[in-house]
Amino acid sequence: MSAFDQLARPIQKWIRGQGWKELRKFQSDAVHAVMDASNDLIIAAATAGGKTEAAFLPLISQVLESDVAKAGGFDLVYIGPLKALINDQTRRLEGICDSIDLPVVPWHGDIPANIKERARRNPRGLLLITPESLESLFVRRGMEIQRLFGGTNAVVIDELHTLLDSERGIQLRSLLTRLELATGHGIRRVGLSATLGDMELTKAYLRPEDASAVKLIKAEHSGAELRLQLRGYVSGGDGDDGATTRQIAGHLFEKLRGSNNLVFAGNRQQVEIYADRLRVMSESAHLPQEFFPHHASLSKGHREFVEDKLKSGNPTTAVCTSTLELGIDIGDVTCVAQIGAPFSVAALRQRLGRSGRRAGQPAILRQYVIEAGLSSNSSIADRLRLGLVRTVSMTELLLEGWCEPPKPHSLHLSTLVHQILSIIAERGGASAQRLFVSLCQRGPFRTVDQTIFLALLRNLGSHDVALIEQAPDGMLLLGEKGEKLVEHYSFYAVFSTPEEYRLVCDGKEIGTIPVDNILVPGTLLIFSGRRWQVIELHETEKIILVKPAEAGIPPKFGGDPGDIHDCIIQRMFMLYVDDNIPVYLDKTAVELLTEARAQFEHLGFERTSVVETGEGISWIATRQGSVGNLTLMLALQSAGFKVQLHDGFLEVDGRKSELPLLQALQNFAEGEAVTVDWDNANLMFEKFHPYLSTQLLELDACSSRIEIERLPQIANAILANL
DNA sequence: GACCTGCTGCGGCGTG
Numbered sequence: 001m002s003a004f005d006q007l008a009r010p011i012q013k014w015i016r017g018q019g020w021k022e023l024r025k026f027q028s029d030a031v032h033a034v035m036d037a038s039n040d041l042i043i044a045a046a047t048a049g050g051k052t053e054a055a056f057l058p059l060i061s062q063v064l065e066s067d068v069a070k071a072g073g074f075d076l077v078y079i080g081p082l083k084a085l086i087n088d089q090t091r092r093l094e095g096i097c098d099s100i101d102l103p104v105v106p107w108h109g110d111i112p113a114n115i116k117e118r119a120r121r122n123p124r125g126l127l128l129i130t131p132e133s134l135e136s137l138f139v140r141r142g143m144e145i146q147r148l149f150g151g152t153n154a155v156v157i158d159e160l161h162t163l164l165d166s167e168r169g170i171q172l173r174s175l176l177t178r179l180e181l182a183t184g185h186g187i188r189r190v191g192l193s194a195t196l197g198d199m200e201l202t203k204a205y206l207r208p209e210d211a212s213a214v215k216l217i218k219a220e221h222s223g224a225e226l227r228l229q230l231r232g233y234v235s236g237g238d239g240d241d242g243a244t245t246r247q248i249a250g251h252l253f254e255k256l257r258g259s260n261n262l263v264f265a266g267n268r269q270q271v272e273i274y275a276d277r278l279r280v281m282s283e284s285a286h287l288p289q290e291f292f293p294h295h296a297s298l299s300k301g302h303r304e305f306v307e308d309k310l311k312s313g314n315p316t317t318a319v320c321t322s323t324l325e326l327g328i329d330i331g332d333v334t335c336v337a338q339i340g341a342p343f344s345v346a347a348l349r350q351r352l353g354r355s356g357r358r359a360g361q362p363a364i365l366r367q368y369v370i371e372a373g374l375s376s377n378s379s380i381a382d383r384l385r386l387g388l389v390r391t392v393s394m395t396e397l398l399l400e401g402w403c404e405p406p407k408p409h410s411l412h413l414s415t416l417v418h419q420i421l422s423i424i425a426e427r428g429g430a431s432a433q434r435l436f437v438s439l440c441q442r443g444p445f446r447t448v449d450q451t452i453f454l455a456l457l458r459n460l461g462s463h464d465v466a467l468i469e470q471a472p473d474g475m476l477l478l479g480e481k482g483e484k485l486v487e488h489y490s491f492y493a494v495f496s497t498p499e500e501y502r503l504v505c506d507g508k509e510i511g512t513i514p515v516d517n518i519l520v521p522g523t524l525l526i527f528s529g530r531r532w533q534v535i536e537l538h539e540t541e542k543i544i545l546v547k548p549a550e551a552g553i554p555p556k557f558g559g560d561p562g563d564i565h566d567c568i569i570q571r572m573f574m575l576y577v578d579d580n581i582p583v584y585l586d587k588t589a590v591e592l593l594t595e596a597r598a599q600f601e602h603l604g605f606e607r608t609s610v611v612e613t614g615e616g617i618s619w620i621a622t623r624q625g626s627v628g629n630l631t632l633m634l635a636l637q638s639a640g641f642k643v644q645l646h647d648g649f650l651e652v653d654g655r656k657s658e659l660p661l662l663q664a665l666q667n668f669a670e671g672e673a674v675t676v677d678w679d680n681a682n683l684m685f686e687k688f689h690p691y692l693s694t695q696l697l698e699l700d701a702c703s704s705r706i707e708i709e710r711l712p713q714i715a716n717a718i719l720a721n722l
Numbered sequence: 723g724a725c726c727t728g729c730t731g732c733g734g735c736g737t738g
Contacts, residue, residue, distance in 0.1 A: 081727060109729050132728040140730070168727070267724055296726060322725045343724060493728040561723050645723080 034058035045219035142426030198405035232589030414686030
C-alpha cells in the first residue's frame with residue numbers, strides 16, 4: 001500500500017488541499033514507519049523540509065482510526081524548546097486539524113491561564129508544551145498525570161539536538177521516563193532534527209534501554225548548491241579594531257543591502273557594534289534602514305519587530321546572536337554571515353541551514369575573520385593565527401558533514417538534584433529506592449551509581465543544606481528550604497540566569513543588561529542599535545532610565561568559556577602541516593594561512609610539542625580540545641606553574657615552580673597522583689550546584705569539563721613528540 | 723573565550 005493510502009481520509013483530503021503532488025521520499029518512509037510498527041523514530045531532515053508533517057500526518061491518522069477504547073487524556077504530545085516555535089507549530093497543526101474534531105493546545109508561560117485550565121479539565125487532541133511547563137504539571141498536578149496522559153500515543157520532540165545532552169535535555173528525558181512510569185505504559189518517542197552528529201549515540205539518548213530499536217529516517221541531501229567565502233582581515237594590532245570593523249561593515253553593507261540576511265556577530269556586544277555601524281552607513285547614504293540588531297537582552301517588542309520585518313518581504317538584515325539559530329519561521333534568507341570563529345560545527349551548520357531554503361537558491365555562507373597585525377613582539381597566539389585556522393578547521397568539518405556528538409559520560413548532578421525534589425513534590429514523598437530506580441536505573445542518570453546517589457541524598461538532607469528530610473518510616477520529604485524552592489515558579493527551569501537591570505526610556509522597556517556593568521548617570525551607551533544616556537539608576541528595582549543621545553559604547557554582557565571538541569583541534573594541527581589551500585579563502589585569508597604554517601614550522605612545532613619561547617616560558621602543543629586542555633592546565637597549576645589556555649596549546653610560565661616542566665609532564669605520564677586545587681577551580685556553573693558538597697562538585701566537573709584519568713595519556717602523547 | 727532557552731497562583735484593581 002502506498003504511504004498516501006495508509007493515511008486517514010481527512011488527512012488525505014488535507015494533502016490534496018495543499019496542492020501537493022506527492023509526499024517526499026522521507027515523508028513516505030515516516031508514514032510507513034509510524035503505521036506499520038511501533039518503534040521510536042528519529043526524523044532527520046533540513047530546516048523547513050517538512051519534518052513536522054512527516055511525523056504528524058501519520059500520527060494523527062492513527063489517532064483518528066484507533067477504535068480501541070481510549071484511556072483518556074491528550075492523544076499526542078509535542079515538546080518544543082521555544083515558546084515562539086510552539087506558536088508557529090500550533091498554527092501549522094491547526095491547519096491540518098481544522099476539519100477534524102481534534103483540538104490543538106499550545107501550553108507555555110505566555111498562554112492565558114483560562115485556556116490551560118479548560119484543556120486540563122477536558123484533555124484531548126494535540127498538546128504542544130515546553131519542558132518547563134511539563135515539569136510544572138508534574139510538580140503541581142502530580143496526581144493528575146495519569147488522567148492527562150494515560151491515553152497518549154506518542155511524544156514528538158522538536159529540535160532534538162538542542163534537547164539532547166544539555167541540562168534541559170536531561171530534564172526532558174527524565175520527564176519522559178516519569179511519564180511512562182506514572183501512566184504505566186511505554187509511549188513512542190519521535191525526535192525531529194536537522195543537525196545531529198553521531199546517530200547511534202542519538203538513538204541511545206532517545207531510548208537508552210533499547211537504542212537498537214530506534215528507527216532512523218533521513219531525508220536525502222537536498223543537493224542545494226553551497227557558496228562559501230572566508231575573508232581574512234588584519235587589524236592594527238594595537239587593540240584598535242575600529243578600522244577593521246568599519247571595513248567588514250562596509251563589505252556587509254555593499255553585499256547584503258536589498259535582500260534578507262542573517263549576520264551572526266559572535267556576541268551581544270559585537271552585535272551592537274555592527275548594527276550601529278550599519279545604521280550609520282544607511283543614514284549617511286540617505287537609504288532606508290535595513291539593518292537591525294537581535295539578541296536576547298533586547299525587549300520582546302523590538303525582537304518581534306525585527307522578526308516581522310524579516311517575514312514582511314522588505315529587504316531586512318538581522319545582526320544577531322544564536323537567538324535566530326533555531327527553527328522559528330522567519331521566511332527566506334539569502335545569505336548567512338559569520339563574524340569571528342564560531343564555537344561549534346553544529347551551530348555553524350544550523351546557521352547555514354537558514355539560507356538557501358527555496359528550491360533552486362544556493363545556500364550562501366560568508367565568514368569574516370580578524371587577525372592581529374604582527375610586530376617583533378607579537379604573541380605566539382597571534383603568530384599562529386589560531387582564530388583563522390580554527391575557522392578553516394570547522395569549515396572543513398562542516399563540508400564533510402561532521403558535527404559534535406552528545407557527551408554520554410556526564411553525571412548532571414545539578415539536574416539530578418532538581419529531579420529528586422520534583423519527584424518528591426509530585427508524589428508528596430518518595431523512598432530512596434524509588435528515586436534511584438526512576439532516575440538512575442530507568443531514567444537518564446545512568447552514570448550515577450548507588451554510592452554517588454546515596455552521598456547526594458545524604459548531602460541534600462544534611463543540616464546545612466536541608467532541602468530534604470526523612471520521615472520516621474523512611475520516606476523522603478521536602479525540607480523547609482526544599483519546599484520554598486519548589487513552590488516558587490522559578491523552580492521549573494534547570495538552567496540558571498544572571499541578574500539584570502532593565503533599561504527604560506519614556507516608560508518603555510528597551511531591554512536588559514547584566515548588573516555587573518558599572519553605570520552612573522551621564523554614561524553613554526549603544527544599545528538596541530541606538531545611542532543612549534543614563535539619567536537615573538534605581539538599585540533596588542533594578543531599573544535604569546535612559547534618554548536618546550548622540551554617542552556611546554556598548555555594555556558588557558559577560559558569558560561562559562566555550563567548549564571546543566577534540567576533532568576541531570586535531571583538524572587544526574593537520575592544517576598547519578598541510579600545503580593545500582582551500583578554494584573558499586580570499587587573498588588575505590590565504591596569506592594568513594600561509595603565514596600561520598610558516599610560523600608553526602619556524603617555532604619548531606613540526607618537530608616537537610614543547611617549545612621554549614622565553615625565559616622560563618614554554619608553549620605546549622597539547623593537541624587537545626577544551627576538556628583535555630583544562631585537565632592538563634589544572635594539573636600544571638597544582639604543580640606551581642602559571643598557565644594560559646589557547647586552542648590546542650597551553651602557555652606555561654615555570655618561573656615560580658619547583659619542578660622543570662618536562663619533569664612535571666613525566667610525573668603525570670607515570671600516573672603520579674595529582675592534587676588539584678579544587679577550591680580555586682570555580683566548580684559552580686549550574687543552577688543547583690550551590691547545594692552540593694565540594695566532593696560532589698568535583699565528581700560532576702570530572703564527568704563533564706575535566707578528565708583527570710586521561711592525564712597520563714595526554715602527558716605521554718606530548719613526551720612522545722619531543 | 724559565548725550564546726540561548728523557561729516560569730504558577732493569586733491578590734488587587736478597574737470596567738461593564
